[in-house]
Amino acid sequence: xxxxxxxxxxSSCASATTLRxxxxxxxxxxxxxxxxTFGPIQVPSDKLWGAQTQRSLQNFDIGGEREQMPxxxxxxxxxxxxxxxKVNIDYGLDPTIGxxxxxxxxxxxxxxxxxxxxxxxxxxxxxxxxxxxxNEVIANRASExxxxxxxxxxVHPNDHVNRSQSSNxxxxxxxxxASAVEINxxxxxxxxxxxxxxxxxxxxxxxxxxxxxxxxxxxxxxxxGQEFSGYSTQVxxxxxxxxxxxxxxxxxxxxxxxxxxxxxxxxx
Numbered sequence: 001x002x003x004x005x006x007x008x009x010x011s012s013c014a015s016a017t018t019l020r021x022x023x024x025x026x027x028x029x030x031x032x033x034x035x036x037t038f039g040p041i042q043v044p045s046d047k048l049w050g051a052q053t054q055r056s057l058q059n060f061d062i063g064g065e066r067e068q069m070p071x072x073x074x075x076x077x078x079x080x081x082x083x084x085x086k087v088n089i090d091y092g093l094d095p096t097i098g099x100x101x102x103x104x105x106x107x108x109x110x111x112x113x114x115x116x117x118x119x120x121x122x123x124x125x126x127x128x129x130x131x132x133x134x135n136e137v138i139a140n141r142a143s144e145x146x147x148x149x150x151x152x153x154x155v156h157p158n159d160h161v162n163r164s165q166s167s168n169x170x171x172x173x174x175x176x177x178a179s180a181v182e183i184n185x186x187x188x189x190x191x192x193x194x195x196x197x198x199x200x201x202x203x204x205x206x207x208x209x210x211x212x213x214x215x216x217x218x219x220x221x222x223x224x225g226q227e228f229s230g231y232s233t234q235v236x237x238x239x240x241x242x243x244x245x246x247x248x249x250x251x252x253x254x255x256x257x258x259x260x261x262x263x264x265x266x267x268x
Contacts, residue, residue, distance in 0.1 A: 032151050034136075048116040048150060050136030050157060056119055056129035063120035069130050072182055074117045076174035077134035078109030080254065081161060088163045091266050097142065097160055104141035113137055127171030134170075135161040164265035165257065172253040180249050183242060191239050198232035201225070 031042040036051035043054045082105035089098035107113050116137045123129040135157035142155040155161065162170075206225035211218045257263050 034151050043151070045150070047118075048113065048137040048140040049118070049133055050140065050151070052129060052132040053119065053136055056123060056133070060120060060122050060129075062122050067120045067122070069117060069119055069121055070178070071111065071114060072178035073130070073174055074114060074134070075109050075111060076177035076181070077130070077170070078105045078107070078138075079177055080170060080174055081105040081134060081138050082109065084163070084165060084254070085161070091164070093160065093163060096146070097155055100142035100145045100155060101138055101161055103145055104138045107141065108134065108138060113141065126167040128167040131162070131165075131167040131170045132157065165254070166264075168258050169253040169256045169260075176249050176252055180246060183246065183249075188239065188242065191235060191242070195232055195235040195239065198228055198235060202228040202232055 030045040032045045033040045034043045034051040034054065035041070036055075038051070038055070041051045041054050043050060082102045085093065085098045085101040085105065089095050104113075117130075117133055119129055119133050138161045139153070139155045139157040140150040142161070143150065143152055146154060148154040202225045204225070205228055206223055208224040209221055210224050210227070212220055212222045212227075253260075255262055255265065257265055262268075
């Protein structure tokens with residue numbers, strides 16, 4: 001009976017991860033053909049990603065939804081690709097294509113296209129697949145904005161969206177952008193709230209006397225407010241230490257391309 005049950009489970013789908021990818025085809029009714037240097041591949045027609053993203057889904061069939069690339073990284077790709085398109089327009093990119101890329105990238109940065117970023121964190125070391133996922137989604141969305149179909153490559157993921165870029169400079173850049181945004185918008189405000197709460201408790205507890213302890217035994221008296229003032233000060237120092245990391249975090253790898261020399265981009 002156990003073998004029969006196991007056999008039925010395997011025949012339906014080997015695991016939850018397999019269900020996500022392998023069984024996906026049985027529920028999808030329409031596909032389109034996308035191409036890359038390896039040739040053609042079928043992609044669900046309702047998705048904006050392209051060939052390299054689809055290959056990553058198949059080659060890295062591990063993890064699952066809990067191990068997908070974090071949303072702050074995806075949004076940061078939108079910020080980066082929009083800025084890159086704006087600069088590339090000044091360096092000769094067709095303004096019509098460039099503005100469509102900027103509009104599509106803005107949608108990514110606002111989280112409107114999250115469903116089109118399915119990749120897990122397990123991929124090649126430089127984050128190439130996530131960079132290409134962003135390029136393909138933005139290229140197909142920009143093509144739609146210009147009145148063309150997905151997969152037509154009117155806006156090309158490499159030649160247009162990834163122009164003068166490499167995964168070796170884009171991925172470190174989006175890591176810095178995402179970290180800086182999260183620190184400023186979430187982490188620091190919450191630390192300041194904690195500091196304020198501890199600071200108020202140090203005043204509230206200023207008349208409560210207790211025994212201090214050193215070396216695991218009773219020592220001399222202090223107030224509970226004095227104790228909480230120590231907690232408050234430590235959090236304040238923690239905030240200062242985090243803030244001191246930001247100037248270096250604001251330095252971006254973008255423009256260095258493949259090996260940091262700026263190969264295949266404009267000087268400077």
